[in-house]
Amino acid sequence: MLLEVKNLKTEFSTKRGVVTAVNNVSFGLDKGEILAIVGESGSGKSVTSLSIMGLLQKPGKVSNGEIVFKGEDLLKRSVSELQKIRGDQISMIFQEPMTSLNPVYRVKTQLLESINIHTNLSKEDALKKVVESLRLVGIPSPEKRMDNYPHQMSGGMRQRVMIAMALSCHPEILIADEPTTALDVTIQAQILDLLYDLRQKLGMAVLLITHDLGVVAEAADRVAVMYCGRIVEEAMVKDLFSTPRHPYTIGLLQSIPKLNEDRERLYMIKGMVPDPLKMPKGCSFSDRCEHCMEKCKEKIPSLMQVENQRVRCFLYGDGVEEE
Amino acid sequence: MSSKPLLQIRNLQKYFVVERNFFGKPTAILKAVDDVSFDIHKGEAFGLVGESGCGKSTIGKMIVDIYSPTSGSIIFDGKDLASLNKAERRKYCKDIQLIFQDPYASLNPRMTVGEIISEPIRINKLLPSNEIENRVSYLLNCVGLASNYRNRYAHEFSGGQRQRIGIARALALNPTFIVCDEPVSALDVSVQAQVVNLLDDLKKEFSLTYLFIAHGLNVIKHISDRVGVMYLGKMMEIANKKELYQNPLNPYTQALMSAIPNIDLSVKKERIRLEGDVPSPINPPKGCRFCTRCFKVFEGCDVEQPPLAEEKAGHYVACRLFNK
Secondary structure, eight states: OOEEEEEEEEEEEETTEEEEEEEEEEEEEOTTOEEEEEOOTTSSHHHHHHHHHTOOOTTEEEEEEEEEETTEEGGGSOHHHHHHHBTTTEEEEOSOTTTSSOTTSOHHHHHHHHHHHHOOOOHHHHHHHHHHHHHHTTOSSHHHHTTSOGGGSOHHHHHHHHHHHHHTTOOSEEEEESTTTTSOHHHHHHHHHHHHHHHHHHOOEEEEEESOHHHHHHHOSEEEEEETTEEEEEEEHHHHHHSOOSHHHHHHHHTSOOTTOOOSSOOOOOSOOOOTTSOOSSOTTGGGOTTOOHHHHHOOBOOEEETTEEEOOGGGOOOBOOO | OOSOEEEEEEEEEEEEEEEEOTTSOEEEEEEEEEEEEEEEETTOEEEEEOOTTSSHHHHHHHHTTSSOOSEEEEEETTEEGGGOOHHHHHHHHHHEEEEOSOTTTSSOTTSBHHHHHHHHHHHTTOSOHHHHHHHHHHHHHHTTOOGGGGGSBGGGSOHHHHHHHHHHHHHTTOOSEEEEESTTTTSOHHHHHHHHHHHHHHHHHTTOEEEEEESOHHHHHHHOSEEEEEETTEEEEEEEHHHHHHSOOSHHHHHHHHHSOOSOTTOOOOOOOOOSOOOOTTSOOSSSTTTTTOTTOOTTTTTOOOOOEEEETTEEEOOTTTOO
16 A cells, blocks of 8 residues: 555634544555545545645644555654655645646746755756656647746646646656646546556556546546545445445436436435534435435444445444444 | 527627737737527527637627627527617516526625525516515525525525525526526536526426526536537537437537546447647637647648538538538
């Protein structure tokens, strides 16, 4: 296991009370694997990735758990030690390629920054490295393009620059937080292909955070579905789409209009995501679930192994999560 | 659908001047919508789909009279929008309403939900003030919200609920035609389904006609009867939805369809991968707009934009592979 997250709990203390954004989340990421974390807004998927990177903003705080990277707990590292790891061994790309690049610096300056921090290359070699990483992500004539400012590039190009920046020091883990959400479908397909290719070429592991099950089906090997801060189902991608088990996953898959079938009405999951300050006592999906039982309202099920999948639902067993 | 079209768009153009020289002469012109024509029949949902910058929202804004067209005409119910006088234009604006994309930005944070929904009624003096409250309650119930939500402010609601409020506001004037500009793209999947179903129900209940603008092909397919595909200000293909999705003719439509991530892993399809980015609409390619990225491009494609012509009954396509 390259990265192992164990019982991660991240809390935000607000004036109205403590919001547990990530609750008891555990998963592992193997070398060269693409793991997708999928969930709707507020499910805690982005907070999970920020916790791993140590980039949580106040008042966010990891209150429990371990994040083990190559045998060492990242949470015990100091800020300066983390800075050495970030951008070098673990890097991250963000959702908005428009806002995550600095508009007043040339692309090459921004790429050089992380190379200069993490390596001792000479000026010439560092520039060569910039050209090389821009070429790797498929930017045409990188020698010219590296002198551009971000506003001279299209959205897809900017996302490629972001990826080039993240890859410039050959990280072992790439965390991609909604990398294609702001892009058009034809460009999205290009970027997903690129991530897939780079994984093959460089053998890095990718943690793909997304709300789009289509992207998961297209790009990932394994997937964890999150709802209200907890993982509710974890499976290999092909298993999840052929035999979804958790009622939330089933509902989510059914509510997407499909291209190859005609239906009068779309399936709807009733109600909406509960207020994070007023979570149901039992299973957080209980008040929207079609299969809700008495037990569901009282106790929180644990993540149970069902064949090759892990499911957090009393329909598949009696395991109760310990507080 | 044999009836007379409710809305006719004829050779519609919208140019934006991006740059002027010292003497005020335009030096760069962005052709957002370039010579687009189509009809929408009564009771129909017409889907307009395309990538960002293709001009689909600009068409929507011209129909609701936010932008005025550079040339071409919008004929609603037999009357040309450009020829209307002030009073007729008011009536027109009452008949055509708009639902916005971003439910967070389109509701005034300083107004209560009741004020937001009743504002169009008050401005148009549609009802005496003592009846407004009942009307607001009725509209809230129509979109599936409790009528006592009237006194709350927009920030107290989730994205899906806000979009419902926006829909209630659009319904307030009893419109016959609603332009839905990406109404579900800012919403989560489970909420998206709720709003799509709601729009479907309202269409039947109030016998509405929709122009449904979206970039998500699967949502468009669910809600529309006919679909138009746009690229860089041009209409590339128009067809009945069944026909379009089973038998897309224009190479751009084919590429667009194959780029949608598929959640059904049992269906393995051949991918068409487009190279490069959408060219800038300020300096679009000569000839067919799609010729720089087209995988079926052949000699002569870069000379002239092919016109939209009928290939089969009701299936129009603008591509030199077909209309010769």
